[in-house]
Amino acid sequence: MLRPFMKALRLQRFHWTWWLAVLALLALCGQVFELSLGMKTVRAAELEGFGDEWEEDDEPAPAVVAPKPHIQQGYQASRGSIQGSEEEGDDDGDEDLQVGSDMTIKAAGAKRRQDEWDEDEFEGVEAMENAQPVTKPSGQSKGTPKKQKTAPVTSSSGPKTYYYEAVGVVLLLGYLANYYLGGKRNEKFARDFAAEFADPGKIFHKNFTLLGVGTASEGDRALMTKEGQATFKFYASGRRFCHSLLATMQLRARQDLVMSAISAVQPAADRIRFEVYMNEEDMEPFIFALARKRTAKVMVKNEKDLREFAAIVDAPRPKRLAEELTIIAESKDLIGDLLPEVVLDQALGDKAFATHGRYFVSMHFTDNAPPPWKKALSFVFNLPPADKMEDLTRLVAMIPFYIDLVGRLRLTPQQRAKAEERRSKTVEEDHKEKMRKQAELLAKKKAEKKAAEDEALAGLSREQQRREEEKRRKKEIAKMMPKAKISRR
Amino acid sequence: MAPSSRSASFSSAADPRDPSAAVPYKAPKIKEEDLPPSWFGLLAILTGVFGILIRMKIFTWISFFFSAAALANIRYMEQEMKQIIPGISFGVMGILMNYFMRPPGQAG
Numbered sequence: 251m252l253r254p255f256m257k258a259l260r261l262q263r264f265h266w267t268w269w270l271a272v273l274a275l276l277a278l279c280g281q282v283f284e285l286s287l288g289m290k291t292v293r294a295a296e297l298e299g300f301g302d303e304w305e306e307d308d309e310p311a312p313a314v315v316a317p318k319p320h321i322q323q324g325y326q327a328s329r330g331s332i333q334g335s336e337e338e339g340d341d342d343g344d345e346d347l348q349v350g351s352d353m354t355i356k357a358a359g360a361k362r363r364q365d366e367w368d369e370d371e372f373e374g375v376e377a378m379e380n381a382q383p384v385t386k387p388s389g390q391s392k393g394t395p396k397k398q399k400t401a402p403v404t405s406s407s408g409p410k411t412y413y414y415e416a417v418g419v420v421l422l423l424g425y426l427a428n429y430y431l432g433g434k435r436n437e438k439f440a441r442d443f444a445a446e447f448a449d450p451g452k453i454f455h456k457n458f459t460l461l462g463v464g465t466a467s468e469g470d471r472a473l474m475t476k477e478g479q480a481t482f483k484f485y486a487s488g489r490r491f492c493h494s495l496l497a498t499m500q501l502r503a504r505q506d507l508v509m510s511a512i513s514a515v516q517p518a519a520d521r522i523r524f525e526v527y528m529n530e531e532d533m534e535p536f537i538f539a540l541a542r543k544r545t546a547k548v549m550v551k552n553e554k555d556l557r558e559f560a561a562i563v564d565a566p567r568p569k570r571l572a573e574e575l576t577i578i579a580e581s582k583d584l585i586g587d588l589l590p591e592v593v594l595d596q597a598l599g600d601k602a603f604a605t606h607g608r609y610f611v612s613m614h615f616t617d618n619a620p621p622p623w624k625k626a627l628s629f630v631f632n633l634p635p636a637d638k639m640e641d642l643t644r645l646v647a648m649i650p651f652y653i654d655l656v657g658r659l660r661l662t663p664q665q666r667a668k669a670e671e672r673r674s675k676t677v678e679e680d681h682k683e684k685m686r687k688q689a690e691l692l693a694k695k696k697a698e699k700k701a702a703e704d705e706a707l708a709g710l711s712r713e714q715q716r717r718e719e720e721k722r723r724k725k726e727i728a729k730m731m732p733k734a735k736i737s738r739r
Numbered sequence: 740m741a742p743s744s745r746s747a748s749f750s751s752a753a754d755p756r757d758p759s760a761a762v763p764y765k766a767p768k769i770k771e772e773d774l775p776p777s778w779f780g781l782l783a784i785l786t787g788v789f790g791i792l793i794r795m796k797i798f799t800w801i802s803f804f805f806s807a808a809a810l811a812n813i814r815y816m817e818q819e820m821k822q823i824i825p826g827i828s829f830g831v832m833g834i835l836m837n838y839f840m841r842p843p844g845q846a847g
Contacts, residue, residue, distance in 0.1 A: 418800035425807045456754075460761040475764075478814035488761030506811040508779075592748055644749075651749040 255467045273536045276689055364540040416420060425507050432504030439501055440482040440519065444473040447641040448484065457650045458495065459488025481504040485563045491657030493623075495649070499633070520610070520633035524649055528625040532657045533617055535669040538588050539578040541597070541612035546576035555618035558676055564605075570594045570602035575610075578670070588615070593651070597644045606644040609634060615656060619675075627652060764796050769815050777822040778811035787829025798832030806830055 380586055448454045455461065462473040463485055468683050475483040487494040501520045503509035537560045541549055547589045550556050560580045565578060568589050575598065579585055588600070597607040611630040619626040661669065688700040707715050783805035790799030806826045813819050 330774050414797050418803065421804060422807060425804070427812065429811050431805075457756065459756045459758045459760075460763065462765040463766075475766075477813065481814060485764040487763070488756060488758055490755050490757050490760070493760070494762055494764075503812055506808055508808050509812070588833065596748060647749040653754065654751060 280695045285370075289534050310655065322423075362661065381520060393666075396685060398739065407456040421507075428507045429479070429505045429569065432506070432510065434503045435636075436480055436482075437476075439633065440474040440476070440499060440637045442639045443499065443522070444481075444484065446643070448473050448486075453643070453646055454484075454486050454495075457489055458486035461486050468669075479503070484711075487654065489650070491529060492653050493522060493527040493529060495496070495526045497522055522631050522633055524627075524629040524631075524646075524652055526649065527623040528627065528653075529654065530625060532665065533615075533625040534659055534661045535617045536659075536661065537580040537585060537615040537616045537618065538586055539616075540575055540589070541578070542574055542610075543576050545612050546578055548615065549612065550578060553614070556614075557671060559618070570601075571598040572598055572600050572607065574603065580672075581665060583665060584661075586658075588655070590655070597648060602644075607639075609642055610645055613650075613652070627711060659675075744843045766817040769818055771821065774815065777780055777809050777812075777819060779805045779812065783809060783823070783826025784829055787826055788832055789831075790833035791829065794837060796833075796837045799830055799837055802826060802830040802833060829840045 254667065262616065355714075377635045395493045446452065449473075461484075463475045463483075463660060475485070477483060480503045481691055482501070483498040484497040484499070485494065486497075489495075499520070502513050502518055537555050539546070539549060539553075539556060546562060550560075550562060556578055560578050563577045563579045563582060563585065566582060566585060568585070571577075571589060571594060577585060579587075594602070599607075603610070609632040611632055613627070615627045617625045627649075629645075629652075631642060631645050633639075705716055710718065782800045786798045786805060787802035790796070790802055806823065809823045809826060813823070
């Protein structure tokens, strides 16, 4: 069921990476477009307000395409005065206007100039002027404020730098490359793990009937499920004493450039967490944990069951247990049973720990796990490098061993009675706490309601207040009275 | 000794497998509200909005960078995309505003 989803997810992943590339390309196009925009501004301005209209009129355009420098000067200088002249009439005495008007009249006709020239047409002319190297200052200019309007157009076509764009595109491309390569490196971890522990003849294959997320009947052999680029899951089921096993491999975010940079400064470990969900009838009520010293403190603080039922135990402690490890237990009587000689010999003893147990972080057995599973065993190990996965063999082999150990472990009647007493006491306390909180909430609501009513009363006259109080009193009396049905014949 | 033979001391002689107890994997349903917030997505939105409001290209590019980081760290595609899409949208809008539209002072 999940397989097609994962396939789809993988497809989508490619889709998004491609999308990123398209975005980078879009940005590049933006730069190119802007460059070309800067160059074409002038050409566009040449046509604006002139070309179209002349085309419509079927009149030749040479007068605008190649105006003589002194004509442009006339336009430029008398920009304001042309408008003025349009208002005042052609009898204005301005000489430049005369020259400019004469030339335009020759080109396009005097009537047309008077009727159809507007602001846009002038802007077009000015932009064209800006494009040509005629910058002769004119002392006779009357329209300086309007002339300023064209200044930004000139500046937009000036030289620009593209540092942000270059850095941005390079970083995004780098991100893309790192995403691909980092994802591949993480996938290698998952593949090597599956090859080392789940292939035919290996630990999980010997211990579980069903391996991976698919069922054997479907012919689906996907052993690891991928969640994102740094999380992989492995599932196994079909073994005595337990419902299933779920391993979650949380790797470093190698696909993310930012997280890779952070982990270069502050290295983080690749971790794997095995959760074994025990059958209800196959685990006695007890809580036990073993962890590295610092992790143990964090666990006692964060895990509710350890906080409520267990405590760090300094003694008794198996003599051969590695010094780095701390025991957290509900009952001291079980320590010897849960840390047998074979475990100390193989992985967690002082001699084996440095070589075979160095990737151990913690293990935690509880009958008070968060729902839906009440009884669970969890093991957390650091992961060795992908090509040295065999270093984890003894720790992984500990998992089926402990499933059997916990499944076969039986408490004495006294131990069970004590454990159940502790649990029932805690359940009672929890219930009391819940009720207390509910009562507090109710009282708070009542107080708020009363305060609101008092506030409403304060706004009424004395007579109304008296009536309201009377009403309330009656209501309270009616509440206190036993409920009886009065029937009349 | 080979590692596999060493681990043999943990294993028992009898076959522990139980085909009748095999239960296929059932993926847990992930609710959107249970997921932690995507900080990169949030930063992408903030910088994207900045890029549009004050028309500074660098913010738009930073927004894209954060969007890329958010996309790279995505775990549950369907649920998390909702947090990331706004950041990408603001980045694209920033690009359009900064490169394809002239500022008001230059409008023709």
